[in-house]
Amino acid sequence: EALEFGLDAPFTVEHHDSLDSTNRRARVLAESGATDVVVVADEQTGGRGRLDRTWESPPGGVYLSVVCRPDLSMTRAPLYTLAASVAIARTTREAGVDARIKWPNDVLAGEERRKLAGIRTEVQGETDRVAWLVCGIGVNADATREDLPEGATSLRAEGATVSRRVFVQRLLETFDELRGNPDVVLPAWRDLALTLGQRVRVETPGGEVVGEAVDVEEPGTLLVDTGEGVVRVSAGDCEHLRP
Numbered sequence: 001e002a003l004e005f006g007l008d009a010p011f012t013v014e015h016h017d018s019l020d021s022t023n024r025r026a027r028v029l030a031e032s033g034a035t036d037v038v039v040v041a042d043e044q045t046g047g048r049g050r051l052d053r054t055w056e057s058p059p060g061g062v063y064l065s066v067v068c069r070p071d072l073s074m075t076r077a078p079l080y081t082l083a084a085s086v087a088i089a090r091t092t093r094e095a096g097v098d099a100r101i102k103w104p105n106d107v108l109a110g111e112e113r114r115k116l117a118g119i120r121t122e123v124q125g126e127t128d129r130v131a132w133l134v135c136g137i138g139v140n141a142d143a144t145r146e147d148l149p150e151g152a153t154s155l156r157a158e159g160a161t162v163s164r165r166v167f168v169q170r171l172l173e174t175f176d177e178l179r180g181n182p183d184v185v186l187p188a189w190r191d192l193a194l195t196l197g198q199r200v201r202v203e204t205p206g207g208e209v210v211g212e213a214v215d216v217e218e219p220g221t222l223l224v225d226t227g228e229g230v231v232r233v234s235a236g237d238c239e240h241l242r243p
């Protein structure tokens with residue numbers, strides 16, 4: 001079903017009432033050569049987080065996946081996750097809700113810094129050339145906190161007064177402006193980041209890194225000052241520690 005979004009961005013939107021996972025559907029489209037297609041669902045029955053985690057996807061959320069074919073090396077793909085997090089945070093702030101970014105892929109909202117949104121980027125290609133990239137975005141919208149996992153929040157629970165339709169529209173327009181534009185994405189990310197300046201513990205594939213998060217650099221690498229030097233972390237789970 002095609003939905004009239006009246007988008008000011010070059011995307012074709014494919015809308016579903018319910019899907020197992022918009023990323024899964026987007027991967028099928030990507031494999032068959034599609035680009036600049038956005039798969040949107042009102043609920044997911046098998047929403048995925050990073051790795052093999054679950055993304056709880058009750059009805060009335062924003063679940064979407066953007067299929068892109070950027071002219072990009074594989075190592076730079078995390079720039080798309082950064083662009084998505086900036087787009088989510090900006091769109092949320094436009095809706096009157098305080099939102100900040102937690103490295104690498106969370107958007108937190110409200111004074112309690114609860115998780116409002118997450119991003120799962122999947123990418124396929126050769127080392128020096130991305131074939132396709134699927135940027136999956138989940139934003140809790142109409143759900144109450146009781147319908148969501150512990151520590152989560154939604155646009156509605158934070159008092160936002162935006163419809164899901166307008167939110168998706170603005171989100172996609174902002175994402176389109178930012179993608180592939182590292183000179184804009186990185187400064188915008190720094191401005192919205194909650195992680196920078198904090199003491200963090202990052203679980204990386206190579207072990208744990210503890211220290212102060214001092215900066216982010218291309219393509220999304222977190223710089224952590226451990227006291228014995230600066231460690232560059234390109235992937236992992238980050239926890240903000242109390243000072």
Ligand code: BT5
Pocket residue numbers: 020021022023024044046047048049050051053054055056057062063064065105106115116117118119120136137138139140148149151152153
């Ligand atoms: C993420 O993973 O945050 C990425 C989420 C991406 C979801 C979108 S929805 C559209 C597209 N289609 C998909 O199938 N996925 C993408 P991660 O950083 O691994 O965080 C996952 C963890 O967040 C879980 O283990 C829970 O602890 C928590 N969580 C699960 N559902 C949540 C929700 N609705 N709101 C807040 N936190 C949640």
